[in-house]
């Protein structure tokens with residue numbers, strides 16, 4: 001379970017996250033939806049413990065900065081950050097060693113096959129296309145089988161097969177009781193899978209929408225998103 005309480009992050013004078021509160025239970029998928037600059041990547045980086053911030057973040061009751069919590073957490077960044085001189089296969093072996101994984105070989109092969117990278121295993125990081133880099137980055141995030149996994153704009157650059165596969169992965173993570181947080185601009189891409197959507201605007205959570213709320217209105221998530229993000233500012 002992920003609990004984010006009163007998190008505020010400033011980059012000098014810019015308040016990128018302003019008193020963010022959110023909770024995602026195990027077996028649930030949370031979505032961060034918001035225009036460019038709303039603060040989605042910043043809260044993901046705070047949850048991963050990459051940035052200093054005010055407030056508290058816990059993962060299964062442990063502070064996100066503890067080693068226990070870090071063992072539970074996986075991250076697929078917005079921009080893949082690969083090693084130019086390691087091959088596809090070596091990236092995954094590196095992750096396996098860093099996390100001291102056992103019995104990962106079969107899962108590694110499954111991931112390579114699902115994301116159509118099996119014939120690219122000898123290619124170096126800097127020889128991969130943008131989409132291939134993104135797919136490898138997703139495989140690296142999934143290989144340690146994290147209990148909590150954060151995806152920052154994971155669909156960008158993916159081909160239709162990889163998008164279909166990633167949606168299946170989301171479904172499987174949910175079934176296995178993992179806790180998933182996905183930042184996306186592609187409202188339609190995850191329509192059937194989410195439990196709670198946090199609509200972010202100007203560094204704040206402007207609305208929290210539960211799936212059951214949608215069932216009770218005739219508005220779509222897209223309607224709610226535009227109502228909130230395109231509402232005129234007060235006093236204008």
Ligand SMILES: Nc1ncnc2c1ncn2[C@@H]1O[C@H](COP(=O)(O)OP(=O)(O)OP(=O)(O)O)[C@@H](O)[C@H]1O
Pocket residue numbers: 011014015016034035036037038039040041042043
């Ligand atoms: N390293 C940084 N230094 C200074 N300001 C930053 C930095 N990173 C982000 N910001 C600012 O913080 C705010 C939130 O940025 P963030 O990247 O979290 O938004 P986002 O919702 O992920 O946007 P996008 O959809 O474009 O990826 C923006 O105003 C941005 O300019």
